[in-house]
Amino acid sequence: MHEQPIKFYQTGTFTVGNRLLPPEQRTVQSRIKRYNSLNSGHRACQGCGEALGARYCVDAAMEAANGRLIAANATGCLEVFSTPYPETSWQLPWIHSLFGNTAAVATGIAAALKVKRAKGERRHIRVIAQGGDGGTTDIGFACLSGMFERNDDVLYICYDNGGYMNTGVQRSSATPPAARTATTPSLEGALGNAFGQGKFLPEIALAHGIPFVATATVADLHDLEAKVRRAMEFHGARYLHVLVPCPLGWGFPSHETIKMARLAKESGIFPVFAAESGEVVASAPIRRKVPVEDYLRPQKRFAHLFSPTLNLAALARLQELADRNIRKYRLLPETL
């Protein structure tokens, strides 16, 4: 196809559009020759952050692997909306086995490829595994930790929408405190999900000392692709944790997915960073700090914090969590 260069000018947002960048810096997605690994026509909800995140991640990994990539996928929204037979959105070899064994299945794929390589067959094929937060931080946790600990040659991508969305929005160990889900109701003034529970898997991944761990959001797709690209430069176990807002489960209009992801990052409640061999090497600084309240207020899952009365105590605790992230990951210039 013929490409014609057009000149564009930036108009005062923080978003540097692809078209303002030199061609080599543009995203894989903006290229004519993108892979469309997760092709259009799938059944994700309108505005699904997971569909967007997966599209960028898998295509970037495909680009890095020269199109020679195999994916293992956990049960969850991504698996369900992308496939019911006879249709499939996947333009790469793809396997779904179970909800909780995706990392192990990927280990098996990588092991098979290693043997085939030793036999001079099927060279230069890379492996990714992907699942939702439930499939990763809860039921798939043992297999994932095993895969990390053995340093198997797999990039595992977790699409974190803060709950079991495919089964109707139940609490997972990645659900934020105070969030209402179907199993952490906020009836009669109850708080929703409890404070002081749950886990932030990127830090646990880091503790395994694996070659690469990073977080990202769908608000900064350049950063997301760059992290996939960097991850693919390593061999061994790698982990990418992507915040993917879910309009259905979080309760916000489907055109505000990117905005939600950006507010999560700019408030500090979701720290964006990268780590290599167990050490944090880079954090994505907050550009224009917002109070956590700005992130929470538009989401129905936090509505009980704002009405009928303002729950100042809960809001202060959530703000403290964000402030702790800001200190810990040095997300603001004054914390550097």
Add this chain to the structure above:
Amino acid sequence: MFEQIEGSRAVAKAVALCRPEVVCAYPISPQTHIVEALAEMVSSGVLSPCEFINVESEFAALSVAIGASATGARSYTATASQGLLYMAEAVFNAAGLGLPIVMTVANRALGAPINIWNDHSDAMALRDAGWIQLFAEDNQEAVDLHIQAFRLGEELSLPVMVCMDGFILTHAVERVDLPTQAQVDAYLPPYSPRQVLDPAEPVSIGAMVGPEAFMEVKYLAHAKQMEALRLIPQYAEEFRAIFGRPSGGLAHAYRTEEASTIVVAMGSVMGTIKDVIDEMREAGHAIGALGITLFRPFPTAAIVAALRGARRVVVLEKSLAVGLGGILATNVRMALAALPIDVYTVIAGLGGRAITKRSLHALFRRAEKNDLDSLTFLDLDERLVARQLAREKERRKSGPVAENLLRDVGVIAARNY
């Protein structure tokens, strides 16, 4: 070549001769010696190229095998008991995906109470998971069945469980004829998968199927298993041609000619049963035995053919369907439903309880006189049971059942034999 060798090591050598490409291991008795021996062979380079993966659970062991098999690698793992149950979800999944993984099950009881000794509860619990299930009578057969298992599974795209009695076979040292690499290579062609994860030809494996086709998918899995009934005798015959001995097949009849009583069983207990049959035949009893090698698919026609001349059949099994009785016996009864044959169920050897010749002599003689209940628990200590029942009647908080029973039995080690 004949070798005096432990069952587990013999099986490990047989598996290695099959050139597995990925072996997944997680320790559980009495299966451990098999994967330990394979670890040695991989680490010393005897088995190469092969990836030996120490996983963090049985669920992972089979899941790694699933990934490897779907990528076209010949994959093997071994487990037993709690380990088999721990991987149950993946057991069904491997069958549903049509992946010809071979797995040794070193049969062991299921807890609670935890018990490491042999019975068939583990394999029976997963009998309907879609795997082919073979039961070895002795270590020679265990070796041979593994070689046949890869051939069969890969031809049909079905996973195969090779069951061998824990400790009784896995830890027994006996003479085994180990095949040569050339023999195994002549028998077992390289694995050529029907579907494989390959960027050159991207496919989606394992996606959702709704009511519009699920029945048909399951029916085809059933039909595939039934196809094994045709292939297994053929593969056993080819095996005899290359390896020079009969091994495998659907079932082995032993002195069933003119037998009015036939004992049916699976696994190593067939050895004791055959000894008893010999002695009874000597004494003029018309008795024989049928050892079932293939439990899934169930070889109904072969079993009917072998048993149709009998007046009564005694099914002796090392498993219990709690609340019903026998599992193997239920299957045999179904096969014989149209025939005027009395079928007796005998539950024996649970949790490693010894099945002795003396008990079998008495049992078979009672059967001959039609003096058996339709369900018998062999060598059940009825006094022990009665005491516990009385205790429970007396007091609501009567304490843990297993502990009470063992107190009544007394400390085994201090007992004077």
